Amino acid sequence: MRFTVGGLILLAAITIAPASPFDDNWPVPREASERVNPLTTESPFAKKARLLYNDSCAICHGDRGDGRGPEAEQLGTRPADFTSSAVMIPMSDGELFYKISKGRNPMPAFEGKYSENERWGLVLYLRHFLKAPPSKKK
Ligand code: HEC
Numbered sequence: 001m002r003f004t005v006g007g008l009i010l011l012a013a014i015t016i017a018p019a020s021p022f023d024d025n026w027p028v029p030r031e032a033s034e035r036v037n038p039l040t041t042e043s044p045f046a047k048k049a050r051l052l053y054n055d056s057c058a059i060c061h062g063d064r065g066d067g068r069g070p071e072a073e074q075l076g077t078r079p080a081d082f083t084s085s086a087v088m089i090p091m092s093d094g095e096l097f098y099k100i101s102k103g104r105n106p107m108p109a110f111e112g113k114y115s116e117n118e119r120w121g122l123v124l125y126l127r128h129f130l131k132a133p134p135s136k137k138k
Contacts, residue, residue: 026104030056030094045121052118053125055108065129069122075106082129088129094122 039045043105054063062069065082071081075078100119110119 026099028098032098033092033094035097037093037097037123039117039120039124041124043117043121043124045117046124047121048118049121049125052114052122057114057122060107065126077106082126085130088127093120093123093127096126122135 005020010109055063058069060075060079061067061068061082062072062079067079067081069079081087097119100114100122101109101111110122114122
């Protein structure tokens with residue numbers, strides 16, 4: 001009986017724990033991660049990506065890509081920070097494309113919403129944040 005009460009306390013502690021830190025352990029099939037972006041920054045889809053990002057991604061990832069969008073605080077998992085070289089340098093374009101396509105709770109999947117070219121354009125757009133200045137921390 002005492003054991004059960006202990007278990008309940010543990011469960012409660014886990015449930016009320018603050019948002020977990022960003023979890024970079026998101027497996028991507030090798031075939032997907034090796035895909036190469038067919039677009040260049042000259043593509044019209046690369047230019048359009050900024051609008052798509054502001055419509056669909058900035059609410060969580062922030063308009064500067066630093067993971068501090070207005071919804072970010074409410075999420076159980078922190079949105080990725082695209083201004084971080086530790087996050088962005090090890091990730092291939094194929095991995096970014098796969099993650100945008102499939103999503104992972106609480107992030108929605110975008111393969112039903114945006115075409116392949118639109119998603120590859122978003123990959124290019126995410127890459128530019130690393131060079132952009134990060135927003136001031138509050
Ligand atoms: C509802 C909030 C939300 C929206 C909207 C959202 N994301 Fe995310 N995104 C997240 C969260 C939270 C994670 C971290 C998920 C995890 O690791 O399980 C994430 C992770 C990612 C990752 C993976 C980063 C990594 O290091 O593994 C990419 C890429 C990404 N988002 C791109 C986008 C793009 C592009 C859009 C818009 C088309 C978008 N997201 C919209 C919340 C969101």
